[in-house]
Amino acid sequence: MTRLAILLAAALAATPLVAETRPPASQVEIGLSFAPVVKAAAPAVVNIYATRVVESRFSPFAGDPFFDRLFRDFGATRPEVQNSLGSGVIVAANGLVVSNHHVVEAATEITVVLQDRREYRAQVVLADKVNDLAVLRLEDAADLPVLPFRDSDGVEVGDLVLAIGNPFGIGQTVSMGIISALARSSIAVGDGHGYFLQTDAAINPGNSGGALVDADGRLVGINTAILSQSGGSNGVGFAIPSNLVRAVVAQAESGATRFQRPWAGVQGQAVDGALSESLGLTVPEGVILSELHPASPFAVAGLKPGDVVIRLDGAPVNSPAEMIFRMSSRGVGATTEADYLRDGKSLTATVRLIAPPEDPPRDTRRLGPDTALAGLEIARINPALMAEHDLPLQAAGTIVTGAEGWAAQAGLQPGDVILGINGRPMATPADVATAATDRSRSWTIDILRQGQPLRLRFRI
Template sequence: MRQMFVALTILAATTLSLAAETRVPQTTAELSLSFSPVVKKSAPAVVNIYATVLVEERVSPFAGDPFFDQFFQGFSEVQPRLQNSLGSGVIVSPDGIVVSNFHVVGQATEIRVVLADRREFAASVLLADEDSDLAILQLNGAADLPALEFRNSDEVEVGDLVLAIGNPFGIGQTVSSGIVSGLARSTVDLGRGYFIQTDAAINPGNSGGALVDLNGQLIGINTAILTRSGGSNGIGFAIPSNLVKTVVSQAKAGASRFIRPWAGVTGQSVDAALADALGLPRPDGVVLSEIHPESPFAKAGLKAGNVVLSLDGAPTNTPQEMIFRMAAIGVGNTVVVDYVTENGPNRAEVTLIAPPDTPARKAVTIVEDVAFRGLSAAQINPAVASELGLSMSKSGVVVTAAKDMAARVGFLPGDVILGVNGKAITTTDELLRAATENTRRWAVDLLRGEQILRLRFRL
């Protein structure tokens, strides 16, 4: 009995001692008390973001009319309208560098950032990247701000405890807890990204907020949820900190857009059937189906049919995962590639490069009073293809922008122009000559995605 009393006394004293300390929990026993030390450390670096976006809406007197509306699309009056958005952000540098989501601030005309201590700053966008859904902001006149440290997101494991901090539904800074539910998530529903999955509650307004570990280090930027109701179902996603860190580095170096390394390859995940066909012991890696002659992988000795297993020791089991690994490592760095050929395992060092802007893109913009007025086009090369999201196999002339008359007749950025009035178009010079043809009837053949279309119009 006395031993039990002594044990209880020691436990009570230990509990009181731990409760009095405000530090990051070190043991499981400490975690059972409270997450508050983690919150106190990390929450001051999470901010609320209020953004104003100028959107253009076309207003037509025939809008909604079941008959006339179809004939006046594209010819209605354009009226600007201000649209407000709400989100969160994370301070990652004491001089006021803030990370948020592209869908929160990427196209904003005015940005106001409110800190946890109620200070307010105007902000400007240094770099915005829609594909990764990241935007890097600079707070005007900021200094000596609380900032979160990056953690290596490759060290994160399923089951790790995490906290999500943000401003859901605009009610104020909120903290939710959970675990890492999955890694390397990349599905059609999530677009082109590669994410950490968590069951910590993430709701509208949490976008751009922090996902932190129990040391208060940043492991991801909250970006999306899968939901049918619009609220959290316990399936949330965060952009891994390794990619965020690379994007921030480029923004600090003065880049206005994120430059991804160019692989110059296409491939697919190795499933069980493909592994059996390739003679692999298990379904791992990405098998290369095409490889560009200028690809850094080709220059390192890889060929179509080779299976890439890892980059710098990190697995690459999907094309999205391979793209993510390269983007996180960054342009100009060297990566160790483990791959398998028909002769067995192999290893090579690959220097990551930006998409080469060769051969010359020969960009043109048609400003004359002709049918294609307002059309900008370029010769397709790896850099152009990367900018417009075209597949590596595309060649010829692509539309880079369509305004004025070109937009009205139906051209869209990314359209590959195949021919004009029966004449094949393979260069921008041929396009310029075709655009000045003395005729009022036009038939333009183009490739939109993987579908061949024909635009017919009369002017």
């Protein structure tokens, strides 16, 4: 072997076969610029201008410390135009843009402006208020720059990231920071939102819907919220992970107008120190299941109350919101491998991810003008309605899905669960429809509203 071959072999042996993540090792590396990353990523980040019309009430007593409160509903209403701004990310060359739902909510007109100042009208094709995501389609757009997705499960605390957006409407701006924390959440099972990546990259009003990208210019998350008492950035910003964003975009591309998230059909809580000790765990981890609906895919797979779900598809789940996030990223129709503990034993089950079932059928009814509850729309509670109205798993009976006319005047609201009318229990929509034909002039309706029992009384 020649001297050159020996040197080459030694050099190759000392060279890592995979890329390393490490801090700068020299002054030269510290002086390196992110400009190439920004030049590649920034053209796919857009400014969004949304216009909405709201009804505002104008009172002659406005500003008066006494009469303004006394006559708060006095005065005529008239339409008022409100403008909002935010950011978005182009995720498909044919003009598909993802942003935050709150940026475009109730907008009557949306204008999207690219970095090169091209302007497009846009329409919302999928809205998901729960996850605060919206997908827009630009009119007559083609061959647009696109920001590629990165697997957000591979992101680690300490990774460098750039936040790109339009803070305060001053124009596209880039700020740098790191991933400060993973799995920020505080939401119970059954809701699905509230799972974020945390970053100290400056995020301000107007950055909402903008891109959080890694050092290779790949989309890590959609910037959505900050913690601040002043309204400005305090270095505590949150982004929706790209894996969830990708799942929402995929459904929009398939023609869906609402994001269909898998239904867990369980109630549970994060395992804390006290629980882990009582369960005999060496460290607090996982989500302990306290209740399972009979149709829950986890129940079908064999899980029971008291089981502790540790991982889904090998990724840890340490809060209910993280559990729902993992399921949502996989999507309806997929399967997930659930690792769980039961009586100290480690078990694995294959769980088929399903949409909340329409069983029993809704049996939706709208009561006519010849009834005491004219304008009331009701349906039979099933898992789909539980998910839509955030009802507990044990909910049963009849739910109000709409209320107008006499029903609204009586105080009924969508989401109310009707327990009884004039002392008679109401188990089905047919029971309510029959009871509403009574000729009684005095009425008592017992309901559950947001889990609290209420009694409505009125005369007709």
